[in-house]
Amino acid sequence: MKKWSQFYTPPELANLLLDSIADKYTPTNVVDICAGSCNLISAAAQRWPNAKLFGSDIEKVSHKLIGHNTIPINKIDATDTKKIISTYKRKRKKIVLANPPFGYYKSLFKPSIPSHLKKLYNVSERVNRIECEILISNLSILNKGDYFAAILPENIFTGEKMEEFRLILYNFFEELVVKTHSIKFEKTEVLTRILTGIYNPKIKNKLSAINQDFTKNEQNIFQVIRGIDNSILMDKSKKKSNIKVLHFNNLNGDLLQTKTVAYNKKYESKFVAKNDILIFRVGRNAGKIFIPDNRHIGHPPSDLLLILKEAKKLGKRRLRNLEIHLQEKRKGLTSKYISKRDVLNSLNEVTVPNT
Numbered sequence: 001m002k003k004w005s006q007f008y009t010p011p012e013l014a015n016l017l018l019d020s021i022a023d024k025y026t027p028t029n030v031v032d033i034c035a036g037s038c039n040l041i042s043a044a045a046q047r048w049p050n051a052k053l054f055g056s057d058i059e060k061v062s063h064k065l066i067g068h069n070t071i072p073i074n075k076i077d078a079t080d081t082k083k084i085i086s087t088y089k090r091k092r093k094k095i096v097l098a099n100p101p102f103g104y105y106k107s108l109f110k111p112s113i114p115s116h117l118k119k120l121y122n123v124s125e126r127v128n129r130i131e132c133e134i135l136i137s138n139l140s141i142l143n144k145g146d147y148f149a150a151i152l153p154e155n156i157f158t159g160e161k162m163e164e165f166r167l168i169l170y171n172f173f174e175e176l177v178v179k180t181h182s183i184k185f186e187k188t189e190v191l192t193r194i195l196t197g198i199y200n201p202k203i204k205n206k207l208s209a210i211n212q213d214f215t216k217n218e219q220n221i222f223q224v225i226r227g228i229d230n231s232i233l234m235d236k237s238k239k240k241s242n243i244k245v246l247h248f249n250n251l252n253g254d255l256l257q258t259k260t261v262a263y264n265k266k267y268e269s270k271f272v273a274k275n276d277i278l279i280f281r282v283g284r285n286a287g288k289i290f291i292p293d294n295r296h297i298g299h300p301p302s303d304l305l306l307i308l309k310e311a312k313k314l315g316k317r318r319l320r321n322l323e324i325h326l327q328e329k330r331k332g333l334t335s336k337y338i339s340k341r342d343v344l345n346s347l348n349e350v351t352v353p354n355t
């Protein structure tokens with residue numbers, strides 16, 4: 001059996017989740033159906049000392065002392081939606097906190113799913129993930145106006161296979177916010193995001209509007225940016241206002257030709273920063289990773305290269321794995337290439353474990 005106790009919510013992340021909730025909001029009840037160490041419930045108890053606290057978990061957690069209150073943690077399987085609904089649905093003006101377990105999961109039973117969640121459930125069956133199944137249990141206890149605040153794996157927000165699932169999910173909430181952060185779980189490399197919103201199943205967000213909002217809201221730490229279009233580059237120019245462009249496709253990072261381009265504010269996002277890495281986009285080294293040094297930092301690359309912002313934070317081991325996944329995605333019969341989408345997909349593969 002998996003030792004879930006290794007994956008409790010880090011207190012720092014619990015606090016970040018609670019800090020993401022609007023100041024004006026005060027719940028009467030707090031619920032966590034995967035309560036574990038009760039770090040989420042404890043953070044909520046500090047924020048709202050008068051709220052009533054409720055939690056359950058598949059493992060025995062016994063009674064948990066929070067401040068002066070002891071709260072009973074019942075043993076309930078969160079995938080048992082019938083039991084979850086009868087225990088929690090009636091709690092009024094509640095916030096449901098969630099940090100479900102993550103991993104592959106094949107359900108042995110068909111849970112009884114409320115009709116408004118059937119579509120989401122059917123989509124989740126294609127991906128066989130425990131976090132999706134438990135997320136649906138969380139949704140099943142929300143009433144209109146209840147708050148939902150969850151820590152969920154990155155893959156839900158960026159995975160190609162998860163697109164339909166996330167678009168249906170987003171449609172259940174008003175004031176939906178998704179935030180990236182860099183707090184890690186002990187002993188895992190898994191990346192997570194925070195989702196908060198007010199439950200309103202009748203809301204009909206326009207999906208295109210949701211997507212646009214996301215690109216605006218997201219401070220995506222692992223953004224992939226393409227270098228400056230080769231066709232507008234000039235050979236070394238005497239014009240002072242021109243800026244140097246990194247145009248190379250060798251693994252030593254030697255600039256074989258000095259290329260420049262007329263300065264434009266829009267190129268500023270393409271300047272290589274200290275924590276960024278470069279990925280060869282085309283040619284025989286397509287998919288290989290290049291770690292920039294002082295020769296490269298502060299200059300934009302040409303579109304022979306992609307910039308993966310902040311990627312040094314992934315660490316050497318995951319960068320090596322990223323390169324392996326990228327190599328597998330190379331396309332093209334003669335000249336090889338990879339796309340931005342390939343980088344995002346490979347990133348999911350190295351940051352979200354399958355087990």
Ligand SMILES: C[S@@+](CC[C@H](N)C(=O)[O-])C[C@H]1O[C@@H](n2cnc3c(N)ncnc32)[C@H](O)[C@@H]1O
Binds near residue numbers: 033041098102
């Ligand atoms: C990522 S931890 C989150 C813990 C908790 N929020 C905290 O503050 O530490 C996931 C928790 O889900 C529990 N869990 C795993 N499968 C479950 C299931 N089917 N039903 C209920 N809880 C489950 C684990 O025992 C673990 O405590």
